[in-house]
Amino acid sequence: MNILTFKGGYRFKGFTGRAANKLITLDLPSTVRIPLRQGFGSTLTPKVGVGDGVKAGQIIAQDDKLVSSPIHSSVNGTVTKIEKVNYFKRSIDMVTIESDGDPGYEKLAGATKEWEKLPNQEIEELIYKSGASSLNREGIPTSFKSSIINSEEVVDLIIHGISSEAYNASLKTLLEGKNLYNFVEGIKILKKIMPKARIHLALNSRKKDIIESVKKLTSNIEGLKIHALYSKYPQGYDEVLIPTILGKKFPYGYSAANIGIVVLMLQTVLHVYDAVVRGKPLIERILAFCGQAFKENLHVKVRVGSSLADILKDRLFTHFKHRVVLNSLLTGVELADLSLPISREFSQIIAIRDDDLRRFLNFMRPGFHSDSYSNTFISQFVKVGKIATTNLRGDQRPCIQCGYCSEVCPVDIMPTVLDRYIKLGINETLMRFGIFNCIECNLCSYICPSKIHLANNLKDAKTKLIEAGCDNSLCILPKFNLKGLDDYKGVKNLR
Amino acid sequence: MLGILRRILDEAEKIIKKTPILKNFFPVFEATDDFFFATKKTTRFAPHFLDGIDIKRFMSFVIIALIPATIAGVYFFGLRVLLVIAISYAAGGLVEVAFSVGRKKPLYEGFLVTGLIFPLILPPTIPLWMVALGASFGVFFGKEVFGGTGRNIFNPALVGRVFLSLAFPEYFATMWQKPFWGGLGGFVKFMPDSITGATPLINFKSTQDVATWPCLLMGNLPGSIGETFRIGIIIGGVLLLLVKIAEWRISLTYIASAFIVSFIGHIFLPESFAPPLFQILSGGLLFGAFFMATDPVSGPLTHQGRWIYGILLGVLTILIRTFTGFVEGVMFAILLMNACAPLIDTIIINIKFKDIPQVEEA
Structure with a gap:
């Protein structure tokens, strides 16, 4: 298969602490705090008040006039507090809900296995009501203002599972067992609501078995193309994906939706399937725990709104300082305040050592654990596992024009x-x-x-x-x- | 052991910070401290982790790549070579320290490479005072007057050498010593006996004699201290290219264009143009192509610029060797191209990034 790639970039490989192919479901949290701005969309105002009883899956914020998607309660229980909280540099309403311990949730009305018989309008409503339409950079277009364009305007739909960061959620775990069929079913649903779109499935070229099995399952979908992409960073960015796959220029500074392209990640398609077929609102996310500071690197299924402190409890090593980063070591935010809740945008939590040791003659060491663009470290030839730490690895110097x-x-x-x-x-x-x-x-x-x-x-x-x-x-x-x-x-x- | 060293450094820091006079020399202490112990600073924002390489490692690899040539220099020209290297480091280092104290800026690592390259391109008979003069001149006028590391237009080692060769031409024209050959060679002698011979390039100019390539590769012919053992230079140079410290585009195009120009020239004017293989294996061409033309600071930044730079270097070297009174063209070619590098870059960048498109009035 022809492997596509782009000029520049860098492949991060061989880091220790990648999340293993293991998925566990965490216990139901006793309280959740739901931020009223999650994913793509504007900040919403709450529809519930303090003291109200809510069900898991019940919509607690929705505004059909703004570009947004509904937000749900993720547990059954009572609203105990609504307050303005500084969440990722924005002051937004946060609804605190005390759980009553019941793990069930309210299903979306109208969800059915025979979704093909539903009119487009109803499928779009299911996706919108589930909240899945707010995921990724420009959301999924529906007729409910969940994105900046309408679903008829979509020319190309790109679904990607390219793991180009140093730490990624494992494709294998996400597509484990039945999920692979659900994923393909999800693509068909998206195809139905975006009738004019050509569908491009971009997968990591190294995961040959996944590409093969997806190929077999999708052979009957008309207008679908599978691309194998070299997993160089930052291949997963819209700005790089679109020129690589479609050969089109990207309007830098704007969004892919502005040129009629929607880019979705793999997990989003699974959420679409869950919404339309199983009627499950977006109240759970699969997170990958990566990095050397975790005792065990695995994937977990958690309720949206669980606090970081709860889900990280007893999972990090305590004998050294660590730094917790959201989604990406290169661009992610440091999660300094562990009392904050997780939102539906989270997909990886990375914890690395906060390394402030002064190492003796560091620049002369062979470097079994160092990653470098140059080939000056032995880790290029002997694979022991590279370790990412927060150390600067050298002093700042004037530019020497190395290029x-x-x-x-x-x-x-x-x-x-x-x-x-x-x-x-x-x-x-x-x-x-x-x-x-x-x-x-x-x-x-x-x-x-x-x-x-x-x-x-x-x-x-x-x-x-x-x-x-x-x-x-x-x-x-x-x-x-x-x-x-x-x-x-x-x-x-x-x- | 490490604990003791750490404590000595910590105590020294306290004393230096307290004493008013010593306080000025804090950059020297800082450089020593940073040399032994890596930084404890951590990233403050994204990216949260960084590439393992730093300038110290960058420069150390150039020194590692120069080791074969340096050892061969000692073998061919006696233990005095070690003294020459030490004096070069001391004299150039003093200028470097003076500037960093005056500017109140940290002491940078760039000089570690200049201090070793400079003695390797000198003739073995060079008087020690001249080494000191050349090294300090090179660092002063080649680097510090432009603002220090990262801002120099010219390669400082070559500035030092060009000054010496113009001020004291006799040492660079005739006083080439025959290297030791066989046995322990120069490892047990201080300096060669005063038998002088001519370098292969001088020989060609006067008699059109061409030295054989095995001799040229082994380096047992007169020449500068570090430039004669060409097997070692190739090994070190290829190492530098493989670890991505030196730019392969420059080395490759330099050697290739020198080969092509002398090949064509040799067909038409065999008396003035030496044969291509001899051109590449004689003089400082290989040393220059691997270690001096690839100096990132004084060379161009763009890839296209590096292709052009390498090609012009080869052409210039052969033309200077053939048509001027100088037998060796590498030094002048590199210095001239250093001066052109910013221009080449500007042209390439201006072609690449044309004007912002203007919105037309509707």
């Missing part, structure tokens, strides 16, 4: 040249050098031997440019015919 950053940049800009111009002052020259093409994958910061915070400097400069009134719309709008722009303006700062 690594331009080599790995997935969007073909030159971070070090931009950095040099940023020091000279913020002006339009930066736009000419493509600063707005930067997709903030942070790979240049990772790779830099001089330990310069390239990606961060670029990000700051972008903010300053926008404040100064220089917008990237000048570069993008004349070249593309973008859809749903009015709505997009309203929800621009989602990422």
Whole structure:
């Protein structure tokens, strides 16, 4: 099979602490806190009050006028508190619900195994009501304003399971047993509600067995193409996936939905199946626990709204300091406050050692556990398992123009040249050098031997440019015919 | 053991921070401390983990790659070579320290490489005071006047050498010693006897004699201290290319274009153009192609720029060797191309990133 890839990028391989192919369901939490902004969409206001009894799966926030999807209670019990909480730098309403210990949930009305007989409108309603339509970067388009475009406008639907980060949820675990059939069924459902869309299934080229079995099961779906992609970081980004698979240019700074493309992850398709066939609302997520600081690396099924402290309890080593990061070591947020709840966007929790040891003659060591873009470490030849820690691994130095950053940049800009111009002052020259093409994958910061915070400097400069009134719309709008722009303006700062 | 060293450093830090005069020399202490013990700083924001390589390791690999050439230098030209290297480090290091103290900036690692490359490109008979003069001149005018590590336009080691070769031409024209050959060679002698011979390139200029390639590869012919043992240079150079420290595009195009230009030239003007294989295996061409042209700071940044840089280096080297009074063209070729590197980069970048498209009035 022909393997597709892109110019630049870097393949993270051989890290210890990848989540094993094992899935456990965690105990029902005694209290959950449900943030009223989850996934793609605006912040919602609660429909319940303190003291109300709620069922698991009951919608506690919904607004059909805003771009959003409903949010549910994830347990049966009573609302005890509604307060404004600072959640990922946004002040949003958080509903605290005390559980009564009943693990059941309220099914969505109308869900059926014979979904093919349902009209599109009803299928879309099921997906919307389940909350699955808010997942991933631009949500699933339905006629309920869950995304910025309508489902008829979708030209291409990309479903990807590319594990290009250092730590990923295992495809095998997600597609274990019946889930593989459910996944294919989910694709068929999406195909029905997006009749004009061509479907592209992008899978990691190294998982040959999964590709083979998916191929067999999907052979009767019309207009579906399977692509094997090399798992280089950041292949999973929309900005990289679309040029790789479709050969189209991406309107950097905007969303894939603006050019009529929807990109969904594998787990989202499973949630779609759950909603339409089993009537299950999005109250549970599968999380991968990765990294060296976990006693056991595995996958867990948890209720949305469980607090991090609860689900991490007794699972982390305590004899060294650790740092807990959400979803990605390269771009993820540090989860410093473990009292916060998990939302439906979580897919990996990574805990690595917070390494502040001063190692003797570190730069001369053979480096059995070090990862590097250069081949200067023995770990390139002897596979013992690389270890990710938070240590800076060297002192900051002036740029020596090694050119690594331009080599790995997935969007073909030159971070070090931009950095040099940023020091000279913020002006339009930066736009000419493509600063707005930067997709903030942070790979240049990772790779830099001089330990310069390239990606961060670029990000700051972008903010300053926008404040100064220089917008990237000048570069993008004349070249593309973008859809749903009015709505997009309203929800621009989602990422 | 480690605990003791750590305690000595900690005590020293306290004393240095208290004493007003010593306080100025804090960069020196800092560099020593960082050398022995790696940083304890951790990442403050995403990315939460970083690539294992740092500038210390980057530079150490160049030094490792230079080891075969250095040992061969000692073998061919006696233990005095070690003294030359020590003086080069001391003299250049002093200038480096003076600037870092004056600028109140940390002491950077770049000089570790310059300090070793510089003696390796000197003739073996070079007086020790001249080594000190050249090393400090190179670091001062080649690097520090431009703002230090990362900002230099020229390769500092070559600036030092070009100064010496213009100020004291006699040492670079005639005083080439015959290397030791056989037995323990220079490992047990201080310096060679005063038998002088001509380098293969000088020989060709005067008599059109071409040395055989096994001799050139082994290096038992007169030449600069580190440039004669070409097997070692190739091994070290290929190591550098494989670990991605040196840029393969530059080395490859440099050698290839030198080969092609001398091949064509040799067909038409066999008296002035030496044969291609001889050109590549003589003088400092291999040493320059692997260790000096690939210096990332003074070379271009873009890939396309690196192709052009390498090709022009090869052409210039052969043209200087053939048509000028200088027998060796590598030094001037690299310095000239160093000066052109920013221009090449600017042109490439301007072609790559054209103007922002303007919105037309509707």
